[in-house]
Amino acid sequence: MSHEPVVVVVEAETPGNVGTIARAMKNFGLSDLKLVDPPPLEPDGEAYGFAGHAREDVLPNADTVTFEEIVANYHTVGCTAITGEDSHRHRRFPYTTPAELAETLESIDSRTAIVFGREGRGLYNEEIEQLDQICSIPASNDYPVLNLGQAATIVLYELRDLTVDETQLPDREHERAEEESIERFYDYFETFLDAQNYNERKREKTQRLMRRLIGRSHPTGREIHTLLGVLRRATDQLDHRQELLEKYDESDRFGDDGAQASDDE
Structure with a gap:
């Protein structure tokens, strides 16, 4: 104009x-x-x-x-x-x-x-x-x-x-995260599902829903990096909990000296 x-x-x-x-x-x-x-x-x-x-x-x-x-x-x-x-x-x-x-x-x-x-x-x-x-x-x-x-x-x-030629707002050009980082997020999401023993029948659909959600949102590199960190921490905590449960189960099967308890103890 x-x-x-x-x-x-x-x-x-x-x-x-x-x-x-x-x-x-x-x-x-x-x-x-x-x-x-x-x-x-x-x-x-x-x-x-x-x-x-x-x-x-x-x-x-x-x-x-x-x-x-x-x-x-x-x-x-x-x-x-x-x-x-x-x-x-x-x-x-x-x-x-x-x-x-x-x-x-x-x-x-x-x-x-x-x-x-x-x-x-x-x-x-x-x-x-x-x-x-x-x-x-x-x-x-x-x-x-x-x-x-x-x-x-x-x-x-x-x-x-x-x-208006220029406003007071900062540039908000959106830079989508690199596809390699996004794919790494999907891999960690799959590992997260493994760590919580997710229902196998629902797994494929859930992974597809996550891919569609991330695909629509076009996350930045910082956003996908943060989400990766959250998944890693959650997966580590689930793995640690599983290790504790396995140790607890093992302590129930063995005596204090490490030998398996006899039937008449």
């Missing part, structure tokens, strides 16, 4: 929601906030209190615009909770989810505006009719309407791959 999306808030009633949206923009790499008929945004008021570090740039640099200006100059995406229409009525249909929106915007070479409406009433039908796309967050059918600030945060989060 060659152009950073702008975020548009239409007639927000609560300064705190404007501040929350500014903060979400800062979180997810956006900076251009445009407000249609906004409430008063005092520097020591609720909006700046909710904005976090966005009070330093996103919020004070927000532009006041008209709805008509946005429609005339941007590819527009209207965000709404109400999508109860079908292919015969196109005011709020078809729609995309925020995750799907990220995919569609990735290849668009155009300035895009993500448009959010009022807290209580959202975007009016006549406004929706002028927008190019509709986006809606999947939510409970019993109560699909989200708080304005929450809705904006969810949508901007889903767009993060288009707007």
Whole structure:
């Protein structure tokens, strides 16, 4: 995506929601906030209190615009909770989810505006009719309407791959353990089953289940090494217990001097 999306808030009633949206923009790499008929945004008021570090740039640099200006100059995406229409009525249909929106915007070479409406009433039908796309967050059918600030945060989060070059999270590239180590684990698992005298009829199935489990999990080298250590220790303990049992059985069969007890002792 060659152009950073702008975020548009239409007639927000609560300064705190404007501040929350500014903060979400800062979180997810956006900076251009445009407000249609906004409430008063005092520097020591609720909006700046909710904005976090966005009070330093996103919020004070927000532009006041008209709805008509946005429609005339941007590819527009209207965000709404109400999508109860079908292919015969196109005011709020078809729609995309925020995750799907990220995919569609990735290849668009155009300035895009993500448009959010009022807290209580959202975007009016006549406004929706002028927008190019509709986006809606999947939510409970019993109560699909989200708080304005929450809705904006969810949508901007889903767009993060288009707007954030690098996050604070460390690299989590997964390196699967070497097959030799994984096969060694399976061998030790078989030895572990031997040590506990596992049911022969169930052995083959159990080994196969373990192989499927490990195969799906793609363990790292460290993980498989740790599991090997656990199996070795458990197997050693089982072997030691078996040795003790054998010595105990032997002591029952022989006297203190090592000679087998006679029948009349």
